Amino acid sequence: MNVKCPSDFMSPDLHHEYRIALVNMDDLGITTGIILGLGSVLSYLPQVLKLFKRRSVLGINFIFIFFCTLNQFFAAANALILNLPKTIACAQVGFGKCYSSLLAMLQITGLWVMFFPVPLLFILFHNNYESIKSRRQSKREQKKYKLYAFMYALIVLDVVVVALIATVSISIQGPCSVIARTLAQILGVVSGIIVLFQWLPQIYSTYRFKGAGSISVITLAVQAPGGFINVAFMIFISKEKFSTWFSFFVNTIQVIILFTMIIYYHLKSKIKMKNKKKYSIDLKENEPLISNKNINNNVNNSKNQKYV
Structure with a gap:
């Protein structure tokens, strides 16, 4: 039985002609x-x-x-x-x-x-x-x-x-x-x-x-x-x-x-995290070696030692 394909194909009429579809x-x-x-x-x-x-x-x-x-x-x-x-x-x-x-x-x-x-x-x-x-x-x-x-x-x-x-x-x-x-x-x-x-x-x-x-x-x-x-x-x-x-x-x-x-x-x-990390490092670097609280404590200790 012959089978025809639509016009967009190469219209083989017989089974053995399907090989013409190969590229x-x-x-x-x-x-x-x-x-x-x-x-x-x-x-x-x-x-x-x-x-x-x-x-x-x-x-x-x-x-x-x-x-x-x-x-x-x-x-x-x-x-x-x-x-x-x-x-x-x-x-x-x-x-x-x-x-x-x-x-x-x-x-x-x-x-x-x-x-x-x-x-x-x-x-x-x-x-x-x-x-x-x-x-x-x-x-x-x-x-x-x-x-x-x-x-x-x-x-x-x-x-x-x-x-x-x-x-x-x-x-x-x-x-x-x-x-x-x-x-x-x-x-x-x-x-x-x-x-x-x-x-x-x-x-x-x-x-x-x-x-x-x-x-x-x-x-x-x-x-x-x-x-x-x-x-x-x-x-x-x-x-x-x-x-x-x-x-x-x-x-x-x-x-x-x-x-x-x-x-x-x-x-x-990534840039935001890098800037955040850099900002955190800068804060640490700008911190004084001795905090104001420690200074006040040292001053008070000196006064106390003076009057002993």
């Missing part, structure tokens, strides 16, 4: 893609480890985590569906000849997998978790905690619904399912919309907190410059669709803003 990439491009992929995925590791180490989410905004998790999933679903013909081509030519065409997809999917546990960790390590469990916390805090749990359930539900629609449509219409690819385009657009404001809650929280808190500076330091390199790789080397790389471009801009704010507050705090 030719030289050794430099492959090496760059592997390095960028590993760097991007591992950049979230310091954040996860910091949450485990501190067991605190101080300074982290859950609304940001919610939107970021949704954005990561929508981007991953977009890449997985649109790159399905390339994945099928691997069965024809072998993984050794096709993996370079899947680097961007593997990177985007890896980012989602790495970030997916973060909202759950936020709920588990929420500062008021124990007191909420024991019902000693205010009703307001209990409602807030329940809201976080509900939003996390929405994330899981989104994953299940999208996976179900894509699986059923692909099973019926084949790898180039119009329904699945339309869904992928919609998810890509939604991802691009979400990324426009997903960092704003965290930027606001950092502005109020005046510091990094439980946010990993190492993660931001890697993602800030690496984001632009990733976007360039997706556009010029991996030849990804606009709906795939646009969200990463906007995301990088906001990461740089947040990273700059944290560095600014860190330097400001």
Whole structure:
């Protein structure tokens, strides 16, 4: 049975023609893609480890985590569906000849997998978790905690619904399912919309907190410059669709803003502590060797000795 793909693909008519979807990439491009992929995925590791180490989410905004998790999933679903013909081509030519065409997809999917546990960790390590469990916390805090749990359930539900629609449509219409690819385009657009404001809650929280808190500076330091390199790789080397790389471009801009704010507050705090320490030292240096109280005591002792 012949299966045609939408016009935005190369319209292979037969299964064995899916190989034309593969992107030719030289050794430099492959090496760059592997390095960028590993760097991007591992950049979230310091954040996860910091949450485990501190067991605190101080300074982290859950609304940001919610939107970021949704954005990561929508981007991953977009890449997985649109790159399905390339994945099928691997069965024809072998993984050794096709993996370079899947680097961007593997990177985007890896980012989602790495970030997916973060909202759950936020709920588990929420500062008021124990007191909420024991019902000693205010009703307001209990409602807030329940809201976080509900939003996390929405994330899981989104994953299940999208996976179900894509699986059923692909099973019926084949790898180039119009329904699945339309869904992928919609998810890509939604991802691009979400990324426009997903960092704003965290930027606001950092502005109020005046510091990094439980946010990993190492993660931001890697993602800030690496984001632009990733976007360039997706556009010029991996030849990804606009709906795939646009969200990463906007995301990088906001990461740089947040990273700059944290560095600014860190330097400001360091200068303030340095000036405070210097002021304390100056006060000690200006103190007299003998205080007025000691002088008066010595004078009184001398008078007493005189009249003895």
